[in-house]
Amino acid sequence: MEAIGYDRVSAYRFERTRLMLAEAGVDAAILFDPLNLRYATGSRNMQVWSSHHMVRYVFVPVSGPVVLFDYGGAMHLSDSNTLISETRPAKSWDYFGSGSRAAEHATLWASEIADLLREVCGQDATLGLDRADLLPLRALDRLGVHVVDAKGPLELARSVKSTEEIEIIRGSMQVCTDAITFMRQHARPGVSENYLLSLLNQYNIEHGGEHQETRCLASGHHTNPWFTEASAKIIEAGEMLVFDSDLVGPNGIFTDQTRSFVIGDCRPAPEQRTNYALAYEQLQHNLSLLRPGLTFEEYIQASWQMPDLYVPNRYAEMVHGIGFGVEYPLVYFRQDAPAWQYPGEFVEGMTVCVESYIGAVGGPDGVKLEQPALITSTGPVALSDCPFELDYL
Structure with a gap:
């Protein structure tokens, strides 16, 4: 290629x-979310830090110059970025930097944004925000700026990948698969969960990855129910090890792969084998359904029927999009759909992850599996060749 x-x-x-902003009737957007900012402009700077300090944002009009507001002293980072017309110092109202002057600084921020919006887009322009903090939102309101939510248009934009984006995702997924292989070489009785988690991060960062979004690596009783974070617990022979990679790999791609296996030279116990077989069956069935034009409701109705014993400990969702992070779309289990599921359909070019977790309430452990896939005109194509424990089946 x-x-x-x-x-x-x-x-x-x-x-x-x-395109998505225009279709939503938004004349320009201010993007604070580091993932949206990076998607729209290709610019990054202290991505994790700026996710919880609103000190970096970009003005993206449907037509006109793109203005990046960057952290003080960092404006030179985008000098070669041809998508950015101008870089200005960011104005922050965060309390740690503004203290009792936070409202004053938020007003200064809003005044600059309102002036820029009207200069580029006209007096009655609509401004989209992907995050809405209270003080600047009130200040924009006082200035008469019409503000709407821009998160939806950005999620829709990110959900359909180009051919070259897909190749970037494949490359990053391979680094994740290799990191898992590296970690497994050291997965033996007597090591800690924290140690194995560190190896995933070590390999990822050494090979151009960026960071890890969660600490979801657990063993033995920590695997049921799911979401117990990695700890100093020592892993014992015969325990199930379950991990959700959640690595942000090269080029900022969220490489979400989950596998489970028994530690040591042990065969899985009968309940472990049952859990694994059911999780694998669920995963493969739900993967096989993916195709363009299938509505989320149709997917839910056709999805794998989970035995009642495991329903209380089901995972949060069956499918979620993947790119710079977990993104649109998201499809819930049938038990949760009445309260949470929104309408939509799968589209060619979406990259998604299919989730599976099996663990009986009160059981000694559980099994989680997850596989990223590309939706093509002929169905799903795996984006990872990380092996499963087929000999457990």
């Missing part, structure tokens, strides 16, 4: 952003 054109990928994402 022709070498990936990263400039073409950035241009595709930028145009997707503008």
Whole structure:
């Protein structure tokens, strides 16, 4: 295949952003979320830190110049970025930096944004925000700026990948698969959960990855119910080890793969074998359903029927999108759909993860499996070749 054109990928994402904003009736958006900012402009800076300090944002109009507001002293980072027309110092109202002057600083922020919006888009322009903090939102309201939610248009933009984006995702997924292989070489009785988690991070960062979003690696009784974070617990022979990689790999791609296996030279116990077989059956059945045009409701109705014994400990969802993070779409289990499921359908070019967790309430352990896949015109194509424990079946 022709070498990936990263400039073409950035241009595709930028145009997707503008297209979805226009379709939503938004004249310009201020993007605070580091994932949205990176998607729309290709610019990154202290991504984890800026996710909880609103000190970095970008003005993206449907038509007109893109203005990046970056953290003080970092404006030079985007000098070569052709999508960004101008870089200005960011104004922050976060209490740690503004203290009792937070409301004052939020008003200064809103005044600059209102002036920019009206200069580029006109007096009655609509501004989209992907995050709404109380003080600046009130300040925009006082200035008469019409503000709407921009999160939806950005989620829709990010949900359909270009051919070259898919290749970038494949490459990052391979680093994740290799990190799992590296970790498994050291997964033996007597090591701690924290130690194995550190190895995933070590390999990922050494090979161009960026960070890890969660600490979901557990063993033995920590695996049931799910979501117990990695700890100093020592792993024993015969215990099930379950991990959700959740690595942000090269190029910022969220590489979400989950596997489970028994530690040591042990065969799985009967209940472990049953859990694994059911989780694998659920995963493969739900993967096979994916196709363009299938509605979320149709998917729910056709999904694998979980035995009642395991329903109380079911995972949060059956399917979620994947790219820079967990993203649109999300499809819930039938038990949760009446309260939470929204309408929609799968589209060619979406990259998603299919989830499975099996663990009886009060059981000694559980099994979680997850597989990323691309939705093509002919059905799903796996984005990872990380092996399963087929000899457990």
